[in-house]
Amino acid sequence: MLHITGWAICMSLPLLFIRGQYWYNHVLAVVLSVVVSVAIEVTGHRWRLSEQALHSKALKTAAELSFLKAQLQPHFLFNTLNNIYSLAISQHEHTAASILKLSNMMRYATTDTGHDFVLLQREIECIHDYIDLQQLRLTSRTRVRFSISGNPGIKCIAPMLLLPFLENAFQHGVSTQEPSEIVVHLQATDSCIRFYCSNRHFPVTMDESAATADMLHAQRRLQQLYPHRHRLQIREDNGVHVVKLSLNI
Template sequence: MFWTKNIWIIHVVGWILFLSLPLTIMSREPEDSQLLMVLTSIFFWLFFLIYAFIFYFNLHVLIPQIFLKKKYLLYTALFVGGFVLTYVSQPFENLIFQKFSRSSMQYRPEPGRPPGLEPRFEQNPPPRPEQPSAFRRPAPRVDFVSLILFVVVWVVAMALSFSQQWRLSEKRVILSEADKAQAELSFFKAQINPHFLFNTLNNIYSLAVTGSEHTAPSILKLSRMMRYITDEASGNYVPLDEEVRSLEDYIDLQKLRLSNKTRVIFEAGELTMHVKIAPLILMTFVENAFKYGVSNRNESEINIRIKSSEKDISFFCQNQVFEKKTDLQRTGIGIANTRKRLDFLYPDQYELDIREADGFFTVNLKLTKV
């Protein structure tokens, strides 16, 4: 993440390493004062600008306009052409080495210097007397430094471009997953609304027929919960106390249909202020607990606990499992969707442990504070 935001640091370090190669070669040739002369020479920086132009022209023009448009033959031809041009022009040999190497210097005694003391070098020595034609022209020298640097800057530009394309593709995947997670949340809302709404309305109808004093509070809780699900839970995060209040309303409404054989324990300790949580991220587990942890013949217990601190949120849900195979596919989809939402909203910031053993289904979820 740091390098993607500070890509200029990579460029600066890369060019420093690039300049170190010709300087390292030249450091074996001249004296220390002449190394400084290399650095301050216009020919040295002309050499640098040539390769900088090759690098950025390849990165911003040739690769996006030719290579990424699958014009591979043309791109290869341009690479070969550039390589041949570098071979012929020999930038390092002509701009740096021949001008500053010890072999291009001659000894010239300084006026007044006693004989035998170290002479200094002189650039551009006078031409020697003409030699026979057999020795007039030495064998052409291959400028390997220029060729190697050409290949390096070309390949590095391609690698950097491919890295940028990979990051863009990864970003598109993340955005696609985010849209998918949001669509799955909307689908989950659409699923829970009618399923839960019909059962709760039937229970409230029964309360109304019998004249129960719980009728009006139940209608208020249902209305408040539906408003939370459809309106307030549209963002990625909501205050934890609002999520807990919605779970309390859901649990109280579920209790309307339970017999005395089922015991529900819901504990939400003192909640830390300003803590937020992904909306309805806990609802799937609570819904499954009431769906598979309730029996009309056997006694059962559903235990739900929520704790929060300055750093994290802890959720615990446990229920007995009775043989009930209806809606198993939807349950699996609901838990899978919840995992995807956790991966997107809490990357590397959550721990989810789901176990089914000894007739109990247990969920432990720990979320890092956002």
């Protein structure tokens, strides 16, 4: 009996070893699975954080590129060049000045916009040049009024932040058949910059998707550069499109 028991024990040792090896392998597999899962989760979490950082950087880069593309729309450049060409053909006295203004705007759009903020006075000069160039194509039916109150001083603003609103006014506020007026006012105080622009709203035949994209882009820039420090109101009263923007500085 003892012999059988000893024999049975001897025979069972491999089975115990096999079973022990099975459970060892099973536990090891589970542990490895958990370790791998945790490692994958940690790596995935780090990757997601890294991807979010890269995505944010990519968005910023894309926004900057979109910003540069959104400024000085091609139709504006082509129209301005055509107007300057007409001046050159007729040997108009304003030809050289118009070329200089366009050059200043291009320099501002491609160089100064490399900075997050520029002097408000530089933005005002850009607005002046833009209005002067737009007036090359306007007739006596359209009146443009641009006024400034307060003292720009050394106040700063995001470059070309106001141009999309101004361009929208010229795109929709000019008619060849009816009298029209575009009113632009900029006020600078110690703590605030206020921008006002109004124009009659005339239907246009051109594709408005680019103009809409520019307006949306301008609003995104405001949210990004002036979070909780700006107030933008866009409304239409009796056929008059009004933009009011207030920036806390």
